[in-house]
Amino acid sequence: MAIGQVFTPLPLARRVLDRVTARPLRILDPACGTGNFLRAAAERWPGAELVGFESDPAVAGIARQWLAVTIGSQAAGPGSRIEVRDALKCDVHPGFDLVCGNPPYAAAYRDPGDRAAIRQGHVTARGSFDMAVPFVERAVRWLAPGGWLALVVTNKLLVKDYAGPLRGWLLETVAIREIWDLAAVEVFEGAQVDAAVILAQRAEPGAIRIVLADKRHGQHEYRLDRSTWIQGAKSDQDVAGGRTASGPRRWEVYVTPTIAPVIERIRGPALGRLPGIAVRDGIQGRHYHEIPIEEGHPGGLPIVGVGRIEPGRIAWDKPLKRGGVLYRDPRLRVQGAFRTYCERPKVLIRGVARRVTAVYSQVPLVPLTAVRSIVFGTSGQLATVGRSQIDPRQLVSWLNSDLVSFLLQARCRGDRVPRGSFNISKRWLEELPVPPEPHVLSPDEQNAIREWLAAFGV
Ligand SMILES: C[S@@+](CC[C@H](N)C(=O)[O-])C[C@H]1O[C@@H](n2cnc3c(N)ncnc32)[C@H](O)[C@@H]1O
Numbered sequence: 001m002a003i004g005q006v007f008t009p010l011p012l013a014r015r016v017l018d019r020v021t022a023r024p025l026r027i028l029d030p031a032c033g034t035g036n037f038l039r040a041a042a043e044r045w046p047g048a049e050l051v052g053f054e055s056d057p058a059v060a061g062i063a064r065q066w067l068a069v070t071i072g073s074q075a076a077g078p079g080s081r082i083e084v085r086d087a088l089k090c091d092v093h094p095g096f097d098l099v100c101g102n103p104p105y106a107a108a109y110r111d112p113g114d115r116a117a118i119r120q121g122h123v124t125a126r127g128s129f130d131m132a133v134p135f136v137e138r139a140v141r142w143l144a145p146g147g148w149l150a151l152v153v154t155n156k157l158l159v160k161d162y163a164g165p166l167r168g169w170l171l172e173t174v175a176i177r178e179i180w181d182l183a184a185v186e187v188f189e190g191a192q193v194d195a196a197v198i199l200a201q202r203a204e205p206g207a208i209r210i211v212l213a214d215k216r217h218g219q220h221e222y223r224l225d226r227s228t229w230i231q232g233a234k235s236d237q238d239v240a241g242g243r244t245a246s247g248p249r250r251w252e253v254y255v256t257p258t259i260a261p262v263i264e265r266i267r268g269p270a271l272g273r274l275p276g277i278a279v280r281d282g283i284q285g286r287h288y289h290e291i292p293i294e295e296g297h298p299g300g301l302p303i304v305g306v307g308r309i310e311p312g313r314i315a316w317d318k319p320l321k322r323g324g325v326l327y328r329d330p331r332l333r334v335q336g337a338f339r340t341y342c343e344r345p346k347v348l349i350r351g352v353a354r355r356v357t358a359v360y361s362q363v364p365l366v367p368l369t370a371v372r373s374i375v376f377g378t379s380g381q382l383a384t385v386g387r388s389q390i391d392p393r394q395l396v397s398w399l400n401s402d403l404v405s406f407l408l409q410a411r412c413r414g415d416r417v418p419r420g421s422f423n424i425s426k427r428w429l430e431e432l433p434v435p436p437e438p439h440v441l442s443p444d445e446q447n448a449i450r451e452w453l454a455a456f457g458v
Helices: 010-018 036-044 057-072 112-121 132-141 161-173 226-234 260-264 285-290 336-343 392-399 402-411 426-431 443-455
Strands: 026-029 049-054 081-084 096-101 143-154 175-181 195-201 208-213 219-224 277-281 301-304 320-322 325-327 330-332 346-350 358-361 371-376 383-385 388-390
Touching: 010 036, 010 096, 010 143, 026 036, 036 049, 036 057, 036 096, 049 057, 057 081, 096 132, 132 143, 132 161, 161 226, 219 226, 260 443, 277 426, 301 336, 346 392, 358 392, 371 392, 371 426, 388 392, 402 443
Parallel strands: 026 049, 026 096, 049 081, 096 143, 175 208
Antiparallel strands: 143 195, 175 195, 208 219, 277 371, 301 330, 320 325, 346 358, 346 371, 383 388
16 A cells, blocks of 8 residues: 555545535545545535546546546536646646545655655645645645635644644634544544544634544534634643744644633643753663663663553562563663663653653663653752752652643644554653642542543543
8 A cells, every 4th residue: 555545434524524614616635545535525516626636546547437427427517537646746726615635644755855845845844744744735725715625634733843834834824614633533444543634714714613532432622712722823832831842832622621721720840941850761772772681680770661660669570571581670781871870860651651650769770762761860859840849759649640641642642652542752741841839620620631531541
C-alpha cells in the first residue's frame, strides 16, 4: 500500500458532508482515492460537477469505474472526472464550492527534492511538516469565495509544532466552522491513525462547534464564540502561565467549557522553568548500545525500565526483559557525567502510559530510554516555586493526580501511541504547570475530571 492510502468509510464521509450548509455546484477531492467522498457528495447533491485527483493510477481507475456509473445515472454532473495527478505539484485554480476528502498523512514526502519544492510553494510547509499540511493549504486555495472545506485529517494537525504555521494561517484565511477530534475511536479499520475533521468556509467568521468522540461512542460537543477561540488559539501563552516553544498554540479541543475553569485555576510556573531541577530523558544512545547489562554486578547501578515504575514505588522485584534475556537485578556500569546524573535524587516517570505514573527515588539508578526523570540538584531535594519550596514527594503526588493525567492527555491527543497510551515527552512535562501549594479540587471538579478520564479511556 502506498503512502497515506487509507480510505474514508462512506458513513463518515456522509456525516462530514451533512454539515456543509450550502449547495455546492463544483466539488473537488484533491486526493480522492477510490472516491468515497465524491460518492457521498453525489448522493447529497446530485448533478454537481465532481472532480477527483489521485496520484496512483490503479486507485484512480477504481474511482473512474464508479464515476462512469454515476455520470450515467446523472448523479454526477457535466465535467465530472478523475485525473491522475500529483495534487501537490499541479497549478491551483480556485473556483470550487466544496473541497473535501482525506488527504494523505505521512511524516515525510518520499523525495527530499520534492519536499524542498513543496516547502517553497507553500507558506505553511515548515519544519518537519507532514504532507497533510500543504494539502490543507492547497485545499483552501482551491476554494471559491463562500466555498466550504470539509477534510478528514490527522489530529496531529491540532497539536504538533510543525502544524503551528498552518493553524495560524487557517485562522486568518478561513472561518473555522467545526473541529471534530475522533482520536478516541477507530475511524480507519486496522490503521493506527487518529483522525480529526476540519470544516471551514471562505466566508464571514462565526461560532465554532467542537465535537469530541469518546471511547464509549458517545459524542460531546460545545460551541465557542470565535473571539474566545482566536484568543486562545493564537496566544503563545500556555494555559497555565508557561510558554509553548514556538508557533501558535495547540488547538486544545479537549478543554471543554466545563473543564476550562478548573484548568484556569491551576497557576504555577512550568516544570521546565523551576530553578534547581532538570527534566531529562532516560539513558541515551551511547550508553544503551555500548555498555552491556550485567546481572547483579556490584560495580553497576540498578536499571529502571517503565515496568518497574508504579505510583509511589519502584517494583525492584519485577524482572527486566532486554534482547530476549530476563534480568532479575540488571545493572549497568556507567561512568563520568552520566554516572553523576544517575546518582542524583530523581522523580521517575513512565514515558509511555495511559496515566502519569511517577515515583521519587534517592537511590542511584539508571533510567532506561522510555523513562523521563526530574533530577534534583545535589544541594537539597527542594525546588523553589515562587516563594515556596516544593518537595519531591509533593511533586510526585501532583504528578500522580487525576488532574495531571487529564492535563497531559487532553493536550496530547495528537501524540498518542496505540492502545490509548500516549507519549509523555520531556517537552510535555517541561510545560506542565506546578502549583506552589497542593492543588485542591472541589468534589464536582473531581467528578468532572474522573468522568472525562473514563470517557476517553484513560
Ligand atoms: C488517505 S487516502 C484518502 C482517499 C479519499 N480522499 C478518501 O477519503 O477515501 C489518500 C489518497 O491520496 C492519494 N495521494 C497520495 N499522494 C497524493 C498526491 N500527491 N496527489 C494526489 N493524490 C495523492 C493516495 O494514493 C490515496 O489514495
